[in-house]
Amino acid sequence: MTQDEMKLAVAQAAVEYIQPKLARDSIVGVGTGSTANFFIDELAKIKHIFEGAVASSEATAERLKGHGINVFDMNSVDQMDVYVDGADEFDGRLNLVKGGGGALTREKIVADVAKEFVCIVDESKKVDLLGLFPLPVEVIPMARSQVARELVKLDCMPVYREGFVTDNGNVILDLHGLEVEEPKELETRINNIVGVVTNGLFARRGANVILMGTPNGVETIK
Numbered sequence: 296m297t298q299d300e301m302k303l304a305v306a307q308a309a310v311e312y313i314q315p316k317l318a319r320d321s322i323v324g325v326g327t328g329s330t331a332n333f334f335i336d337e338l339a340k341i342k343h344i345f346e347g348a349v350a351s352s353e354a355t356a357e358r359l360k361g362h363g364i365n366v367f368d369m370n371s372v373d374q375m376d377v378y379v380d381g382a383d384e385f386d387g388r389l390n391l392v393k394g395g396g397g398a399l400t401r402e403k404i405v406a407d408v409a410k411e412f413v414c415i416v417d418e419s420k421k422v423d424l425l426g427l428f429p430l431p432v433e434v435i436p437m438a439r440s441q442v443a444r445e446l447v448k449l450d451c452m453p454v455y456r457e458g459f460v461t462d463n464g465n466v467i468l469d470l471h472g473l474e475v476e477e478p479k480e481l482e483t484r485i486n487n488i489v490g491v492v493t494n495g496l497f498a499r500r501g502a503n504v505i506l507m508g509t510p511n512g513v514e515t516i517k
């Protein structure tokens with residue numbers, strides 16, 4: 296089975312998983328990335344049973360609209376049954392690293408309002424300790440050098456994602472060489488640096504359930 300076939304299988308499993316939870320007035324939070332794109336294409340098949348979606352990026356909004364799914368502004372939504380998104384890494388406690396696509400801040404905002412976060416991944420994303428995938432940090436452009444100097448103190452190497460600008464007009468520093476023993480503490484510590492918008496650790500609001508694609512089918516991890 297190819298990686299894309301596993302992504303499609305988890306996308307289909309996610310639609311099956313959320314379908315019974317949706318009502319006519321439900322809003323679905325939708326993540327960003329290649330796995331989320333498979334999910335959007337599958338979600339479109341049941342668009343008649345729910346109200347619409349909130350997108351975690353401009354790219355996701357475009358894809359949703361392309362399928363004729365209503366896209367709501369986050370500011371007009373005060374509750375959401377479910378948020379579905381991929382991840383770059385996850386551990387056994389359902390902590391995640393996200394933001395490989397640079398959409399981490401909007402993803403965190405949408406995930407935060409959702410009652411349930413369903414994370415869809417293939418088995419290549421599973422790790423014992425988070426940090427192998429460089430941890431993205433979204434930073435206000437004028438603070439980039441100062442934030443990088445602070446981040447070096449965490450025993451990692453911040454690398455500027457050159458030429459990339461987030462949907463919020465900010466830049467990304469990717470932290471190489473981290474071994475994340477205490478995800479919640481590190482998430483807070485990085486977020487407390489002045490000039491940081493947020494970082495890609497999803498530990499304070501991790502996933503509620505992970506649907507993981509494997510060559511033998513989709514595994515549910517709770």
Ligand SMILES: O=C(CO)[C@H](O)[C@H](O)COP(=O)(O)O
Nearest residue numbers: 328329330381394395396398
């Ligand atoms: O956090 C993300 C984007 O900011 C994505 O969820 C993450 O990068 C996984 O992407 P993919 O499904 O393409 O592997």
